Amino acid sequence: MIGRCILLATLTASASAFTLPSASISTGCKGSCFSVSKHSHDFESVSSVGRFDPLKLSDETPAMSPSKAAITAITAALVSSPLAANAAGPDWGIFEGRTGSLLHPIAMFGMAAMSASTALLGFQWRRQRTLGDEISALKKSLPDLSGASSVSDALAAAQSAESVDSAYVAKLKAALPIESEINALTKERKDLASSGPRDKHFNQGSILLFIGIAFAIEGPLNTYARAGKLFPGPHLYAGAGLVVLWALAASMVPAMQKGNDTARTVHIGANLAGMGLFIWQITSGIPILLKVIEFTKWP
Structure with missing residues (x-):
């Protein structure tokens, strides 16, 4: 009172x-x-x-x-x-349940597999580009074919001539393995060109950049919705570094299209480093995944 x-x-x-x-x-x-x-x-x-x-x-x-x-x-x-x-925060519904919480690890496992596939396509495209230089270098080592379309045709013509040039015939015979190698590389180049690794690499890389960054943001948002705070650690740091390396690799594309070899080296190096961070992120994220399964409920 x-x-x-x-x-x-x-x-x-x-x-x-x-x-x-x-x-x-x-x-x-x-x-x-x-x-x-x-x-x-x-x-x-x-x-x-x-x-x-x-x-x-x-x-x-x-x-x-x-x-x-x-x-x-x-x-x-x-x-x-x-x-x-200190009133209670908003109810995020399914987003803070097990369904929403599992979206991030599922997407990250998918992104890891897609990163490996995109890297393989990138090396195939690089192989297709460099095969032309290898083929040109091998053709320069061939002897004069005297107008023949191949070493085999030149050798047959030289052996059937009235006066056989033994030295020339020997050179042509030595060039037969080189011609076989040129034919194999030419076939490999045609096969790679028919599969279109350049366009596939670009398309998958673009999808990887978009979905990867989207779920790199979704993960911390989901954690904050469930726990009300973030937990800085190796998993979070690896994810942030991975996003930075993705952005760096993508920024090199315009210079690469103009034939800049330094940009290609940076692009490849950033993606290889990103694969290493991806492995670190997966290994550090598995314990977090187990805790999410333990402390969340469906849906």
């Missing part, structure tokens, strides 16, 4: 500070409560001398009634209370 009276007296005094009333205001308390009429009399004395109002706020702001001031003070106290500040 005493505490209630003190609270009401405090609120009434706070309200009277706006208007400096001359009339006494009863707190409505009985027994041990007191009246603020004496304090109001003191305020009358102060108001008769003059108010300390250098900004002239009392002339511009309408007076607030004691009841409104009390309601305002109580509302402010309730809003600023720890209970209001």
Whole structure:
């Protein structure tokens, strides 16, 4: 009862500070409560001398009634209370359940397999590009074929000539394995070109960049929805580094298309380093996956 009276007296005094009333205001308390009429009399004395109002706020702001001031003070106290500040967060529904929590590891395992496939396509495209240089170098080592279309045809013509040039025939025979190698490389190049590794590598890399970054963001968001905080550690650091390396590799593509070998080296190096981080992320994420399965429920 005493505490209630003190609270009401405090609120009434706070309200009277706006208007400096001359009339006494009863707190409505009985027994041990007191009246603020004496304090109001003191305020009358102060108001008769003059108010300390250098900004002239009392002339511009309408007076607030004691009841409104009390309601305002109580509302402010309730809003600023720890209970209001620590209210429960939003219900994320299925996103914070086991279904939403398993989306991230499933996507990451898929991205790991897709990264290996994309890397293989990249090396196939590189092989297709460099085969032309190898074939050209081997053709330069062949002897003069005297207008023949192949070493075999030139050898047959040389052996059937009236005067056989033994040295020339020997050179042609030595060039037969080189011709076989050229034919094998030419066939390999045609097979690679027919499978289209260049376009497949570009398309898969673009998908990998989009989905990988999307789920790299989805993972921390899902963790925050379930636990209300993040857990910095090897798994989070590996994922962040992987996203950076993906972005670096993608940024090299325009220069690579112009034939910049340095950009190609950076692109390949970033992707190889990214594969290493991916392996680290998977190994560090398996214990987290087991905890997610343990502490979440379907759906």
